[in-house]
Amino acid sequence: MAVDNNGNTRNAADIDGNKQRIMDIVDEKKGEFIEASDRIWETPETRFTVPKSVEQHYKVLEREGFDIQKGVAGMDYAYIATYGTGKPVIAITAEYDALDNLSQEVGNPNRKPVVEGAPGQGCGHNVLGTGALGAAVALKTLMEEKNLKGTLKLFGCPAEESGYGKAFMARDGVFDDVDAAFTWHPSDTTAVAGGSGLAVMQANFSFKGIAAHAAAAPEQGRDALDAATLMTVGVQFLREHIIDAARIHYAYLDAGGKSANVVHPTATLYFFVRAPYLEQAKPIYDRVVKIAKGAAMMTETELSIDFDSACANYVPNHPLSEDMDKNLDLVGPLQLTDEELEFEGKIQANNPKGYEGPLAERLKAANPALSDEEVGKIAHSSMALPKFPLIYTTDTKGQASTDVGDVSWCTPTAQYYGGFEPLGTPAHSWQWVANGQSSVAHKGLVQAAKTIALTAYDALTDPELLQAAKDAYAKEFKGKPYKSVIPPETQPHG
Structure with missing residues (x-):
């Protein structure tokens, strides 16, 4: 038995x-x-x-x-x-x-x-x-x-x-x-x-700035970490305007280094955008991309986007x-x-x-x-x-x-x-x-x-x-x- x-x-x-x-x-x-x-x-x-x-x-x-x-x-x-x-x-x-x-x-x-x-x-x-x-x-x-x-x-x-x-x-x-x-x-x-x-789309968002002495020559620098931070703040505001079932989360892959006395020349964020269907995740992901581009414009940094993967x-x-x-x-x-x-x-x-x-x-x-x-x-x-x-x-x-x-x-x-x-x-x-x-x-x-x-x-x-x-x-x-x-x-x- x-x-x-x-x-x-x-x-x-x-x-x-x-x-x-x-x-x-x-x-x-x-x-x-x-x-x-x-x-x-x-x-x-x-x-x-x-x-x-x-x-x-x-x-x-x-x-x-x-x-x-x-x-x-x-x-x-x-x-x-x-x-x-x-x-x-x-x-x-x-x-x-x-x-x-x-x-x-x-x-x-x-x-x-x-x-x-x-x-x-x-x-x-x-x-x-x-x-x-x-x-x-x-x-x-x-x-x-x-x-x-x-x-x-x-x-x-x-x-x-x-x-x-x-x-x-x-x-x-x-x-x-x-x-x-x-x-x-x-x-x-x-x-x-x-x-x-949940369906998901994910990508790396990399900002490239200009290093400079953070105290002696800040005007000569363009801070990539500022751009990354602005991007994450923008995404927080975006959360109010997406469907309840969607999820957005991220990790810092590069925070620009360990020195606070340098204008950070690089920063990279790894973002996940999830929703019940890919056709719902895609427009949210597109808005995240717009936020990243806006953050780059505000900080006069260069943005590159490396699409990682997605699943249904x-x-x-x-x-x-x-x-x-x-x-x-x-x-x-x-x-x-x-x-x-x-x-x-x-x-x-x-x-x-x-x-x-x-x-x-x-x-x-x-x-x-x-x-x-x-x-x-x-x-x-x-x-x-x-x-x-x-x-x-x-x-x-x-x-x-x-x-x-x-x-x-x-x-x-x-x-x-x-x-x-x-x-x-x-x-x-x-x-x-x-x-x-x-x-x-x-x-x-x-x-x-x-x-x-x-x-x-x-x-x-x-x-x-x-x-x-x-x-x-x-x-x-x-x-x-x-x-x-x-x-x-x-x-x-x-």
Whole structure:
């Protein structure tokens, strides 16, 4: 007997034989996926420069007999691993990039960087990518054993966190022949994604001035930092005149140096503009550009704009998402020991005071059927183990951005969130880095590999499901083709 995500027992005999075999394959081979995940955790790399991370994928894929195309869409460390021929073409996407300044000792429930300022796997992409890798290996193995027809493609995608590798792939038509795509993402709760998320555009704004002695010859200088400061002030005023769902945020990449006695000759700002749809983000971004130009004029500095990247909002495909939800029930929730729950609770203890209130609000939105008492009980737990129901919503409150959105505009797509992180801890945090090699993370990897492989198998072998997915996709987009807003001259970098 096994237990599904609703706490009900199920008999293995009730599961389709091929699906049971897929889950068995994942269990048989999970050691190689866990090994790859742990090695990627140990060599965190950011954006597009991820040679050590992708190498762990290559080791598994070469051992498992995939054909690998390395270097895709202008990215040295993007790949397409393929097995089989003909239709349908089923895609699984994998990520492996880390985040800056999140170095943290593994297994330490308190903040302690391994190397101060170094990157860390603060969004769990070491587990994400190898979970997707495990799904591809399991389905490929079954395809070999059962002589199943069709093509399986695993897309290795760098720079999800900032540069959006999938968006460059989509711009270059890499997903044009794909019939359905699947992925997942670490989280502190488990549910199939029914929400949208935010589209985003991002660019570097660099001001060039003239250096001079700030006291003896200020009139000879033109201050780039003044220009950057004026730009940020202008954007603050702009916030009053944009839609509520939009977000603008920035970082100083160059603040002109450390001397206050010099008129700053350079300054660079990195801006993100987010909105529910790219057609909403684009006019806001255009206004940010006008503010930057105005700041340059006011300070008589030179402005250069380096467009970095952009990604579209995610659009869930209902038939595929509902199928994934059923398969997640087949796989069942994580089975954790008291020791594992205690460890997760120690990490969770670093959450700020009062986090339970906003968490309870989020949990209630995730499952409105829960009573206040039930929500409160979950909010005071270290983990949320049963999955939450699939709920479709266009509300982008609390949503981030992902380049999976661009995939979903190109082909029917489904993804789910795997809740193996301590409840209430945020993504992009040192807490997630600390949890990245735990046995709980390993169990989350296995759950993901099984869930994605089962759903990809359904799309591969069930023509009615695939047709329903395509019909829903056509209805959603009404013949509107995907169009990237990334300029042709912009190439992946950094």
